[in-house]
Amino acid sequence: MNTIFSIKEVTNKIEHFCTYQKRCHEEVVQKLRALKMDPEEIDRIMVHLIPDNFLNEERFTCSFGRGKHRKKHWGKIRIANELKSKRITQTLITIVLKEIYPDEYDATFNALAERQLGIHTERDTLKKRNKFCDYMLRRGYENNLVFEKVKELEHLEYG
Missing domain, CATH: 1.10.10 (Arc Repressor Mutant, subunit A)
Known part of the structure; x- marks a missing residue:
């Protein structure tokens, strides 16, 4: 049994933790471990949180x-x-x-791409292209979208 907090105290803390912001199971388990709860106590608290819709x-x-x-x-x-x-x-x-609609996704991608290209003052086209691609790929956009955008922009740049 945990000597620092009772199960009821920890349950109340975790309910508040889940109410303040939507949480996944992993975040809650990590928080309970940080509060030095043993595995049986963690299971009991998790079993309480799910049916009461604190955790979904x-x-x-x-x-x-x-x-x-x-x-x-x-x-x-x-x-x-x-x-x-x-x-x-x-x-x-x-x-x-x-749930991410294709039109919204494309609009976000295009706006971010345009903004990113406007930021770079790099004169070397290869370096500019590499910086752009690296940034967009780090943001989690698909390779084909990023490379199509580079080709499109180079085509516009060189006519």
């Missing part, structure tokens, strides 16, 4: 994916990789990626 993996996944795309302008690859690192199932990842 699908809700978390959808919120995370939409938020990272709309606010941080992440691409689908980065969103999927971040969710995998949080041990989210492939089924839920597929659901959230389908």
Whole structure:
């Protein structure tokens, strides 16, 4: 038994933790471990959180994916990789990626690409292209989108 906090105290803390921001199971388990809870206590608390809807993996996944795309302008690859690192199932990842509408995704990609190209003052075309590609790939956009955009912009640049 944990001597620092009672199960009730920790449960209340974790309920607040989950209410403040949507959380995935992995984040909650890590928080409980940080509070020095043993595996049986963690299981008891997790069993309480799920039916009381403090913890909902699908809700978390959808919120995370939409938020990272709309606010941080992440691409689908980065969103999927971040969710995998949080041990989210492939089924839920597929659901959230389908919720990102193609028109919205393309508009975000194009706006980010235009802004990024406007930032670079690099005169060397090869260096400029490499910086652009590296940035867009780090943001999690698909290779084919990034390379098509580079070709399109080079075509416009050289007429």
